Each structure stands twice: as C-alpha cells, then as structure tokens.
Amino acid sequence: MTKHSEHLLSPFTLPNGIELKNRIVMAPMTNFSSNPDGTVTDAEVNYYARRSKGVSMVITACTYVTPNGKGFHGEFGADSDEMIPSLRKLATNIKEQGAKAVLQIFHGGRMCPPELVPNGDIVSASDIPAEKGGVSTEEPDVKPRALTETEVEEMIQAFGETTRRAIEAGFDGVEIHGANGYLIQQFFSPHSNRREDRFGGSLEKRMTFPLAVVDTVNRIVKEHAKAPFIVGYRFSPEEPETPGITMNETLALVDALSNKGLDYLHVSLMEFFSTPRRGVEDLTKTRIEYLKETINNRVPLIGVGSIYTAEDAYKAFETGIPLLALGRELIIDPDWVQKVSEGKEEEIVTKIEKDKQEELVIPDPLWNAIINTPGWFPGV
Numbered sequence: 001m002t003k004h005s006e007h008l009l010s011p012f013t014l015p016n017g018i019e020l021k022n023r024i025v026m027a028p029m030t031n032f033s034s035n036p037d038g039t040v041t042d043a044e045v046n047y048y049a050r051r052s053k054g055v056s057m058v059i060t061a062c063t064y065v066t067p068n069g070k071g072f073h074g075e076f077g078a079d080s081d082e083m084i085p086s087l088r089k090l091a092t093n094i095k096e097q098g099a100k101a102v103l104q105i106f107h108g109g110r111m112c113p114p115e116l117v118p119n120g121d122i123v124s125a126s127d128i129p130a131e132k133g134g135v136s137t138e139e140p141d142v143k144p145r146a147l148t149e150t151e152v153e154e155m156i157q158a159f160g161e162t163t164r165r166a167i168e169a170g171f172d173g174v175e176i177h178g179a180n181g182y183l184i185q186q187f188f189s190p191h192s193n194r195r196e197d198r199f200g201g202s203l204e205k206r207m208t209f210p211l212a213v214v215d216t217v218n219r220i221v222k223e224h225a226k227a228p229f230i231v232g233y234r235f236s237p238e239e240p241e242t243p244g245i246t247m248n249e250t251l252a253l254v255d256a257l258s259n260k261g262l263d264y265l266h267v268s269l270m271e272f273f274s275t276p277r278r279g280v281e282d283l284t285k286t287r288i289e290y291l292k293e294t295i296n297n298r299v300p301l302i303g304v305g306s307i308y309t310a311e312d313a314y315k316a317f318e319t320g321i322p323l324l325a326l327g328r329e330l331i332i333d334p335d336w337v338q339k340v341s342e343g344k345e346e347e348i349v350t351k352i353e354k355d356k357q358e359e360l361v362i363p364d365p366l367w368n369a370i371i372n373t374p375g376w377f378p379g380v
Contacts, residue, residue, distance in 0.1 A: 004314040005340050012056070012322055014263040014300065016228040018172065020056035020100065023317070024337050027304050027327035028059040028104040028175065028234070030072050033363035038070075038077025039086035043363035045093045050361035051330050052097035054337025059232075059266075059325070060090065062106035062177050065162040066155065068117040071108025071182065074365050078105065078162045087169035100172040102230055105162045105217075107155065109183030110144035110192060123147050125186045125193035125200060125209070131241050133181060152199055152209065155183075160216040163231075164224050173230025176213055179268035180236055184210050188253060190243040207253055214260050232302075233257055234266040237287050238277055246279025247287065251294045258298040266325065267291060269305035272316050288319055308332075308378065310345040328377055331362060331370070351379030 001009075012020045033044045052058050063078040064070045070077070076090075077083050087103065094101035110130050114120035124144035147155065159176065166174050178184035186192035187209035193200045199208050214233060221229045235253065239245040257265060273286050280290060288303055295301055304325040307313050316324055329336060333349040340348075353360075357367050370377050 001341075001343065004317070005310065005343075005345070007317060008310075008313060008324075009337075009341055012300070014230060015261070016230065016263050018100065018228050018230060018263070020323070021098070022054075022056045022337065023323050024055050024313070025057040025302060025323060025325045026051055026055045026059060026099070026330050027325035028061055028177070029327050029331070030061045030075065031363060032072060032074035032365035032369055034074050034076035038064075038075070038079070038083060040076045040090050041363070044076070045089055046361050047363055047366070048090065049093045049097055051334045052094045052099040052101075054335060054341070055099050055326070055330070057100040057102055057172075057230075058094045059102045059175050060094075060104050062104045062182075063087075063162070065105055065107055065158040068121060068123055069107030069109070069112065069158075069183065070116040071106070071112050073113070073116065078103065078165050079158070081165065084165050084169050087165060087171070091166075091170040091172075095170070095172070100230065101170075102173040102175050102232065103162075103166040103169075103171045104175040104177050104234070105159055105166070106177035107158075107183035109186045111182055114142060121145060123151070124183065125189075126195055128192050128194060130181065131191070146195065149197055149199070156209070156212045156216050159213045160220040163217045163220045167221070167224045167229060173232065173263065174217065175232040175234055175266065176210075176217060177234055178210050178213075179234045179266075181239070184213060185236060185245070188249075189239055189241075189245050190249075191239060191241040191245075203249055203252060207256055210253065211256060211260070214257065214262065218261060230263045232264040232266055233260075233262055234268055236268045237291070238279070240277070247276035247290065248279040251280075251290060254291060254294050258295050262299050264300045264302055264323065265291075265295065266302040267304065269303070272303055272305035272307060272312075274305065286319075288321060292320060308350040309348060310340050313340075331360070331366075332377065332379075334360065352377045353379070 009022045091101040110124035122144045302323040303321040
C-alpha cells in the first residue's frame, strides 16, 4: 500500500461525529429506473447494493419533495409518508453493504417535464424559461409559473418533511440538492430569480431560499433524529447564462453555508481541476482552490469531476480536499475502492464495457441512456 492509497483508504470523521471508513463516496446520479408510482424497483436497489461495498458513503439519485418537483422519468419519490417503505428498502440495502446511505432531496423547478407534474404546472422562482436543458428550451410556449410567497414557504417545509421521512426510513443523512440548475439554484440565480419580494433581488435576498431550506432541514434533524444524522449541501459554482451565477456569487453563498453547521459541502463539477469562467480576479486558479480558501476548514468539501484512475484521485487529494466523489467511474467499475485497497490499481476499468451490463448490475433504463448518449461515458 502506498502513502497515497493509505490516505484514500483512511477514515474521516464528519463534524457530527459520524466516521466514514474511507475518503471515497458515490456521487448522486439519476438512473431513470424507478416505478411510475415513484417507488424504487428491485433493479435499482441491486444497482446501489453492487456499488455500496467499497465506498464509505452512497449519495442516492435525487428524490422529489413535492409531486410538482419530479424532474425525470423513472425518478423515485419521497413526497409522502406512503413512500417511506420504498425509501427504507433502498437505505437498508446500501447500509447492509457497509456504506452510509444519504438521500439527495430535490425539486426540479423549471426543469421538470410537464407530463411528470400535476396539471403540467411547472413552477420556479420566476416565470423565466430555462435557456438550455429544460423543457421550456425546446417548447417556447412552456413557461414556468412563479411560486407565490406562501408556496415558497410551503416548499421550504416540504424539504423538512422529506428529511423526516429519510430519518424514519433509516437513512444516515440527506444531501440538499442546490446544484445543476434545479429549484434551489433557480432561487439563487439572477437568471431564473427576478422576484421583488424577500426571496429575490439582491445577492443576499437570492440566498434566502437556499439558507431557509438548510435551516429547516437542520431543525427537523434536531427534532426527529435519535442519533447523529448527516446533512450536506450540493452546489454548482457557475452558470453560463447572462445574467447567471458567477464564481464570486457562489463564494458568497459558500461562505454563508460554511457557518450553517453542515456536515459537508459538495461541489458539482464535470472536471475536478476546472477553472472559473468569470467573477474572480485570477481565472487560472481552480474552482477547488477558491472554494477551499473561502471555506477555510469550517466544513468538509467533497470534490468530484472526471476522476477515473487511482492516479486521478491521488492528484485530486494533493489539493488538500478531504473527500472525493466518484460518479460515472463507479458505474464503469463498482469495485474501484476494493481494487485500490488490494493494490490492484492497474486493474481498474475506466471505459464502459458494452458486453458487461449484467455483471455491472446496471438497470435497463440507465444502460440505454448510457449507450445512446455518445460522449457521456468513456468508451461510448
């Protein structure tokens, strides 16, 4: 075992005292494989179980907190107490393999396909369509409706209620999904939030909704969890749109989040070593460097982004980041951590093997998405 792999495999204690057995976590990834009623399928449960042996923590695909928040076909739900048995099945199977189970909680906002939400009523911070990625991009007549102030308050409570369900279902924690252009980010973004009430306007006012969700989730954990319970927050550093979130705005949000008693922050990046596009003085410095400086050891940061080989991971850890999430790589090779621990790093597979679907325990909907999306996965 090298000093590099020794560090990667060393335990890490989160601020709430929960110990992770190593530094590698499974990143949240949509798998399109749940039942139409929002319950998890056996195929989905088996997919997670197959990837839960080596990593210290599994962050699930996002689950919607209200019926009008469903952002994907085949997404599982956590919007009512009836979903608790389904959620329990997922949590139990992840934990049985030795990983901590964290439920990612979310609302799709203006990115929701109309056919998935009641009456096709897509909601957001304001009535501004998405420029790319959302249904409103392809269908100009599909416009989101701005949530009323009362609905915003109800939405904040919905994140709390879903956290309670996660606790009751036996999850070890929740991750608040404030990234990738979904509802929480829509409130923070000057592109999607043109409100003139207390939830919009200045940078500080645009932080109101995200920070209120964090406060509510923390309160519910205090009231309902009988043991330490993980609360994390995921964010995207920038948006390409103008107006859109800039790196300096994200650093202001991250600064505020770092004082919220969270157990970790989780940046959403396609490339770990990527650099900012605007909003900061030095555009050659990586986003991770900026984030680490701003956080200043107040809360652990999970890094992510195109980490395939053990060497990729070691380079990432050299930045001083405490935890690393693997996404696509754990779909390609579910035994990644075990291979590192056994000194078989050269046996790690880094391209999807098209004849191994069954062996890799990948459900059909996810497999079809991978095979039919060139460039998403290496080898396709």
